[in-house]
Structure formats: C-alpha cells, structure tokens
Amino acid sequence: MTTSPLSLYDATQEDIAALFPNEPKYRVGQIWQALYEKLKPVDAISNISASMRQQLAEAFPVSLQLQTEQVNADGDTVKFLFQLRNGGHPIETVLMLYADRATVCVSTQAGCAMGCGFCATGQAGFTRHLTSGEIVEQAVRAAQRAAHLERRLSNVVFMGMGEPLANEGPVRAAVEKIHGDIGISARHLTVSTVGIVPGIKTLSKWPLPVNLAVSLHAGRNELRDELVPINKRYPLEMLMKACEDYLYAKNRRVTFEWALIAGVNDTDRDAEELAELCKQLTPSAHVNLIPLNPTPGYLTQGSSGNHVRQFASWLEDMGVNATVRRNRGTDIDAACGQLAAGQHISPVEITRREDI
Numbered sequence: 001m002t003t004s005p006l007s008l009y010d011a012t013q014e015d016i017a018a019l020f021p022n023e024p025k026y027r028v029g030q031i032w033q034a035l036y037e038k039l040k041p042v043d044a045i046s047n048i049s050a051s052m053r054q055q056l057a058e059a060f061p062v063s064l065q066l067q068t069e070q071v072n073a074d075g076d077t078v079k080f081l082f083q084l085r086n087g088g089h090p091i092e093t094v095l096m097l098y099a100d101r102a103t104v105c106v107s108t109q110a111g112c113a114m115g116c117g118f119c120a121t122g123q124a125g126f127t128r129h130l131t132s133g134e135i136v137e138q139a140v141r142a143a144q145r146a147a148h149l150e151r152r153l154s155n156v157v158f159m160g161m162g163e164p165l166a167n168e169g170p171v172r173a174a175v176e177k178i179h180g181d182i183g184i185s186a187r188h189l190t191v192s193t194v195g196i197v198p199g200i201k202t203l204s205k206w207p208l209p210v211n212l213a214v215s216l217h218a219g220r221n222e223l224r225d226e227l228v229p230i231n232k233r234y235p236l237e238m239l240m241k242a243c244e245d246y247l248y249a250k251n252r253r254v255t256f257e258w259a260l261i262a263g264v265n266d267t268d269r270d271a272e273e274l275a276e277l278c279k280q281l282t283p284s285a286h287v288n289l290i291p292l293n294p295t296p297g298y299l300t301q302g303s304s305g306n307h308v309r310q311f312a313s314w315l316e317d318m319g320v321n322a323t324v325r326r327n328r329g330t331d332i333d334a335a336c337g338q339l340a341a342g343q344h345i346s347p348v349e350i351t352r353r354e355d356i
C-alpha cells in the first residue's frame, strides 16, 4: 500500500528541515514565514532557489484542489468548493467580507456523523476527518483570496462542514497554527459545536481561549431530540452545565445559534425557552438567529424575514441580545446551507467589488 505524502500545511518545521539537510537552519524559518505569515504559495517563495521550491512542492503537495469558486450577488461572499487530494472528497470553505473584518468559515470534516436532519452535511453522512493541515490550508487559501481584494483575513469560524469537537485533536492543532503562525488572535477564532459535552469540557482546557458557539435550535429536550439527535446523549441540562463551565474557565462569551424553522422552533414559546437558557449564563448568552436555508432533504422552510425580526424582538423584550444573520449567499448555496457568522443584516460595502 502506498501512503499519501504529507500535505504542505501538515508538514512540521522538522519535516522541512529533513528535506534540506545541507541548507543552513535559517532557511526553514524563511520557508515557514513565507508560507504562514506572508501566505505565499510555494512557487512564489522568492528567497529560495527554484530547485528547492520544486523539491518542497513534490515532497509536501497541497491538499485542496479548487473545483469551483462562486461569488454571491452582493459580491461580499466567496464560496470555494475544494476536492481533497487524499480521497477526492468535496469540502466547502466560505470567505465573508464585512466592513470591519474578513471571516473565513472552514470545514473540519468531509461530511458529518451527527445526523441533524435540516443540515445538508448531516444528510450526506460522514466520510472522513480532515487533518489539521487541511483545515489550515482552507484559512490560507481564503486569506490569499482576501489579499487579492486588499483585505486581511481577521476571523476564522469553525462552522463549515463537520463537527469540530468530533475531530478535536486536528481542530486544536489547526487553531494553534492559525493563532501562532498565521497570527490571528484567539478572540477572533470561534468553534461551533452541536453540543458534544465532553468536547466542550476538553475545549475549556485548551490553552487558547477561543469563542464558543453552540447550535441550540431548541430549548426543550423533546424538540431538540428531534432536530439535533445528539441531544439524546447530551441533553440540555448537561449542555448548559458545560457552557457554564466553559464561561467560567475561559471568560469568553458563549453564543447560541438558532436556525429558525417555520412553525417548528419559531413560536413565542420557543423564544421564552431560549431566553430562559440564555439567562442561565452570566453574562447572558448572545443569540445568532438565521432563517433555515432550504436543503433538498428537509421539507420545512425557514421562517420569513418578518417573523425572524419578530422572534428577535421577543428575545429583546426578555432582555436577550440577538443578532439576525443575513442568509449570505443563498444564491450560491453557501456552505451547504449552513452559512456561518454574519452579524449585520445591512448590505456590506466592499471596495473593488469588480475584482471578486
């Protein structure tokens, strides 16, 4: 059996040093800085020789082959569909440009085993975990794209395909590299989980205090069991305790994600249950509301724009802060119907839009 070569962003400094035993030590530092700080593709690393570039590219090939790149009608969201070199599976990465920041939403698995019925990734099932390098490479590719638009990547959300806390080791390694080598601060990194309680506990022991987003979608076990099957294993009481402990350990705001599904989880009763849960945390959890994106395998639709605003105002009347996320890129099927982390409804101004 032939093993696939290590991919470029999985290679350590020692791996690179071993490839060039006759070169001075500082070369590795130059290569590392070019790859992670300057975000250069190997063929653009100009302070090493052409033959070193070739050796590097052959020993440690990149993982992500771009299949398609789509830009939404507003020109502020770019969705990349990549194929993994090892196995050929498709994954998605989304770059979102805002007035004050540029955020990439990265996938952590090809597929997902959690089986949430409303989620296109869940409908497709699990294929394999991504390596830390495959996760980091998504951030690098998005940062390179942002740089073409004269924007600097500022935030990374682990909210693409897959469940980050079901692939905890590689996700942690990716977080550390994105923080330590690319230079994005922990407060600009967010891990989103469906609510894997032991994973949240492990997350609270990570050295880096990343933001935690929990995909709640229902405030009573009976409904959450249906929408998010893992709730049967980790019901709301356990999940809330884990969130409290996370807040205590890390002092980072916890966000609840809530995809509004018409007639399912968008009534005043649902708003009350959600508000109760938010207020169990100190400070209160913040809520991100997003109308459900339509997916082929789930018949119920997202709540209407008016109803989403109504739901947000119910929450606000009960003292809970909610942000309505724009459903960025419905026109490009952004992120398998699960586009992450917008904070504004208003259209975003971007310059040089024609370049996107």
Ligand code: SAH
Pocket: 118, 119, 120, 158, 159, 160, 161, 162, 163, 164, 192, 193, 194, 214, 215, 257, 258, 259, 290, 291, 292, 293, 294, 295, 336, 337, 338, 339, 340
């Ligand atoms: N597995 C993790 C992270 C990836 S999913 C999690 O579940 O949190 C990222 C977010 O997209 C989650 O909040 C998820 O519930 C949401 N999502 C999934 N399918 C969606 C859809 N069809 N419409 C809107 N949001 C969706």
Ligand code: SF4
Pocket: 112, 113, 114, 115, 116, 119, 120, 121, 122, 123, 160, 161, 162, 163, 194, 215
């Ligand atoms: Fe997996 Fe998240 Fe989709 Fe649920 S919502 S199936 S956990 S990716």
